[in-house]
Amino acid sequence: MSSALRYVQIGVGGFGQHWCTQVLPRLGRLGLAEPVAAVDINPAVLPKASEQLGLSANQLFTDARAAIEQTRPDFATVVVPPAHHEQIIDLAVEYGCHILSEKPIADSIAACCRIYRKVKQAGLKMAVTMSHRFDQDKQTLERRVKSGRYGRLDYVVGRNTWTCRRRGQWGEFRYDIPDALLIEGTVHHFDIMRALAGANARRVHCRTWNPEWSEFKGDCQGLMLVEMANGVNVFYEGAKANATTLNNWGQDYWRAECELATLELDNRRLRILSDLEGERQCQEVPLDEQDAWINPWLAELFVNWLNGASPPPNTLDDNIHCAALLFAAIESAHTGRVIDVPAFLDEHMDRVK
Ligand SMILES: NC(=O)c1ccc[n+]([C@@H]2O[C@H](COP(=O)([O-])OP(=O)(O)OC[C@H]3O[C@@H](n4cnc5c(N)ncnc54)[C@H](O)[C@@H]3O)[C@@H](O)[C@H]2O)c1
Missing domain, CATH: 3.40.50.720 (NAD(P)-binding Rossmann-like Domain)
Known part of the structure; x- marks a missing residue:
């Protein structure tokens, strides 16, 4: 020791x-x-x-x-x-x-x-x-997407929806901060998007809100479109105040639409599907194993x-690009504008030179 x-x-x-x-x-x-x-x-x-x-x-x-x-x-x-x-x-x-x-x-x-x-x-x-990006299920999906076996990646769909609308169902401080969904939740999913696409974000358009039945002070529901620098598009749904938990932490939904196959991860089950040969081919893939x-x-x-x-x-150095996407999404949610993510990061980095 x-x-x-x-x-x-x-x-x-x-x-x-x-x-x-x-x-x-x-x-x-x-x-x-x-x-x-x-x-x-x-x-x-x-x-x-x-x-x-x-x-x-x-x-x-x-x-x-x-x-x-x-x-x-x-x-x-x-x-x-x-x-x-x-x-x-x-x-x-x-x-x-x-x-x-x-x-x-x-x-x-x-x-x-x-x-x-x-x-x-x-x-x-x-x-x-x-x-979460480094969890077994997401890593298995990422490695499969990047293996090249399924052709080029076209677009990605992600979902993390949860019933934690009552104060305390998620950690206490999250009910008092602004933009709780994005800052404390979607930040993980932004990183997963970057990992799956193999690129940083180019533009983000995000809409968030807070339904009357939620006990959050900040917005806890959101939908967004993210365009990555390599042209891959991502559509994402995040929610904390739904009536049903479809995809909670560790059980999230990700679908990678590749040229030759659809890779669908749902509640830790990864399936690879293709109709290109006529009849649907569907293969369930075991998750990768490693020590931790x-x-x-x-x-x-x-x-x-x-x-x-x-x-x-x-x-x-890597994570600053995740932070840029996170806060650009917040800027988009607050202003209704589509935000250019690299320009947003450059502008804020210049201010603290
Ligand atoms: N990676 C994940 O999956 C994951 C999950 C949950 C939380 N988090 C992160 O972990 C961090 C903590 O979140 P949490 O849920 O544990 O919050 P929490 O409020 O439940 O616990 C935070 C702890 O920090 C203490 N604390 C606060 N300010 C402090 C200070 N200045 N010096 C020393 N102690 C201080 C509090 O007393 C409390 O015990 C956040 O950044 C959160 O985003 C990450």
């Missing part, structure tokens, strides 16, 4: 529990990294994390600065709500720590661009855990990167 990197886990309530039980213990078992502190502004959640991570009382903090100052970790893991990401990342930059952060980079395009500049200027490494998926896999790739391996696919 002597060569293991040292980290501080920031945010251990909510999704931090996934980190403390599924992600971080695995890094320890692999001998890749060991915790030196856990931080949460809510002291009530610290004892559980202490037990899960094997930390003693003097390694628990309610203040991220004190934790980083006293333990000087190699990297920090950031699992606090998006509006707090920048303040934590600023601290990591100040103390020269690499960063593995939960999505989205931040809660505004301005903050995302500031973070991008600060991390790059400091010469630090940062990656963003876009969990989503955040446990991404954390391993991140530490390997810090140790000199190639960059993982979810670096800040």
Whole structure:
């Protein structure tokens, strides 16, 4: 364990529990990294994390600065709500720590661009855990689409619809923030679109709204069209206040219309269909297998990167294009305009030069 990197886990309530039980213990078992502190502004959640991570009382903090100052970790893991990401990342930059952060980079395009500049200027490494793109079912679909066996990709249809209209059915803070669907939900699906298409977005036209029966303050339903830079089109439906959960987290619907076959992923079943030979050919494909998926896999790739391996696919350099699509979609939803995504990113990046 002597060569293991040292980290501080920031945010251990909510999704931090996934980190403390599924992600971080695995890094320890692999001998890749060991915790030196856990931080949460809510002291009530610290004892559980202490037990899960094997930390003693003097390694628990309610203040991220004190934790980083006293333990000087190699990297920090950031699992606090998006509006707090920048303040934590600023601290990591100040103390020269690499960063593995939960999505989205931040809660505004301005903050995302500031973070991008600060991390790059400091010469630090940062990656963003876009969990769902790296799930077993989406990775199997992506690998199949990119295999070339089914010809060129024409367009993609995606759906993630859920019944969580009552406060608390999804994490509490999401009922109070603006654009909850896009910031906290569709951000994952934007990244999946980019992965399936193998390109960043060129233009987005998005419409969001909030039905009377929802307890969200911000818009929680949306439809959109995204045109990718390589000409692939994407149609997407996202909803949190429907009467039926058709495709919840981890069970989402993606259909990739390729030149020679339709690849349909629905509730973790992948089917490949074609009528081109006359009668319908339909083949159900087993999902790929590997040791770990989503955040446990991404954390391993991140530490390997810090140790000199190639960059993982979810670096800040990659993820800034996901943030650009996210906030361009929000701009489209607020204005009704079609947004040119690269121009939108350039404009905001220029403002923080
Ligand atoms: N990748 C995924 O699938 C996934 C799923 C859920 C949440 N998330 C992300 O995880 C992050 C946290 O979301 P959540 O659902 O856990 O939120 P949450 O509100 O349930 O929990 C956040 C925790 O952070 C603590 N906290 C807040 N500000 C802090 C600060 N400045 N310093 C230290 N601790 C602080 C809170 O006390 C709380 O315990 C968000 O970025 C969210 O988007 C990702």
